[in-house]
Amino acid sequence: MDLGLKGKKAIITGGSKGIGFATAKLLIEEGAQVAIVARNEESLQKAKARITEHTGVAPFIITADVSIETEAQRAVVTAAEQLGGIDILINNAGSAAAQPFDKVGRGKWDSDIDLKLMGTVYFSQAAIPFMRNAGSGAIVNVTAISGKAPGASSLPSSVSRAAGLALTKAMSKDLASDNIRVNAVCIGMIRSDQTERFWKASAPELTWEQFARDAQHQIPLGRIGQAEEAANVIVFLVSAAASFVTGTSVNIDGGKSVVL
Template identity: 55%
Template sequence: MELGLKGKVAVVTGASKGIGLATAIKLASEGADVVICARTASTLEEAAKSILDETGKDVLTVVTDVTKEEDCQNVIAKAVEKFGKLNILVNNAGTSLAHSFLEVDSDFWKSDLDLKLFGAIYTSKAALPHMEQAGGGAIVNVTAVFGKTPPKSSLPTTVSRAAGMALTKAMSKDVGAMNVRVNTVCIGLIRSAQIERKWQAESPELTWEEYSRKVGKSIPLGRIGDTEEAANVITFLVSNAASYVSGTAVNIDGGSAPAL
């Protein structure tokens, strides 16, 4: 399937590792010019080298703290300055820490919302005029399946993720006339550095595949997902192949979520 991404310009936040890095690699492999951002310069440079090694494409790296609106404006401006336009934004920056309601203090609430919700707001607001000028674009907000059905002691992350879903739906209605599509992917259990550390601490005698099946017994597909599987869905959603898909939430969870 031709995705129509050659020559498109994409910004991916939280792209130094995990789903963000896998998405940047996939976009670059499909011919897009990619800008990656995160808070740490050294990990960004390592990510850029990984992308170059895998795809043969250089990417622009911009050190960015998405909790700061001026940083978000800067990464968008640098992308347009470098490549002349902007077509795609993937709002991936975030963490997955969760606690009970009584354990979460006011500063924790604020920092989580700043990172996961306001980061997406700031980057999207900066990106939209350039997408309109380019004739349209696509935004994907990376959220989580638990934002739909929050379990016990899952705060503040499930609240931030639920807000991200609402933002996606409302934005899609407001910017559709600009030919900009906005969707969200709701992530389930996906391989990450955190999960790999847990694997090495708990079951170093198992291979990754064995550990994945062990932990994923309660998941209908029977395993932990790979970052590339999430990246494939995100790449589809920002591509021409999804040109009539907007305002929707797609679960990437192996069938584990109780909600559609």
């Protein structure tokens, strides 16, 4: 299937590792031009080298803190200049933050919401004029299944992720008349730096394959997912194949979540 992504111009936050990296690589393989954004210059350079080695095409790299509005605006304008516009935005930047309610102070609330919610707001507001100029666009907000079904000791992340889902639905309503589609993906257990740290700390005697398939994770499909599997869904959602899909969310969790 031709996904209609050749020549499309995409910007991905949190693009140097994990799901963002895998999505950037796949978009380039599909013929898109890509700019990846992260805070760490060294990580971006490593990601650029790996993507170039794999695809033969180098992504543009932009260093920025997505939680700061002026930096987000600068990153989007820079990407638009480098790419010649913006058709696709993937708001992927985030971090793990999961504690009991009474352990979360004001500073942790502020930093988590600034990164996961306001970073999405800042990048989206900056990118939308370029999409309007192009006559269409697609945005995917990468959230987590805890935003739909928060568990104990899941704060503040589950709250900022839930806000991200509400934002996705509201944006989809406001932007549909501009032919800009907005969807979300809700991530479960996916292999990442964080997951690997958990593996090495909790079960160093197991190989990754053994750990990924451990029944303690309670994943109906029987394993932890790969970043590439999340990227496949994200790339579909920003493609022409999903041209009538907006305002929805897709769980990428191996069936673990108790909600649709």
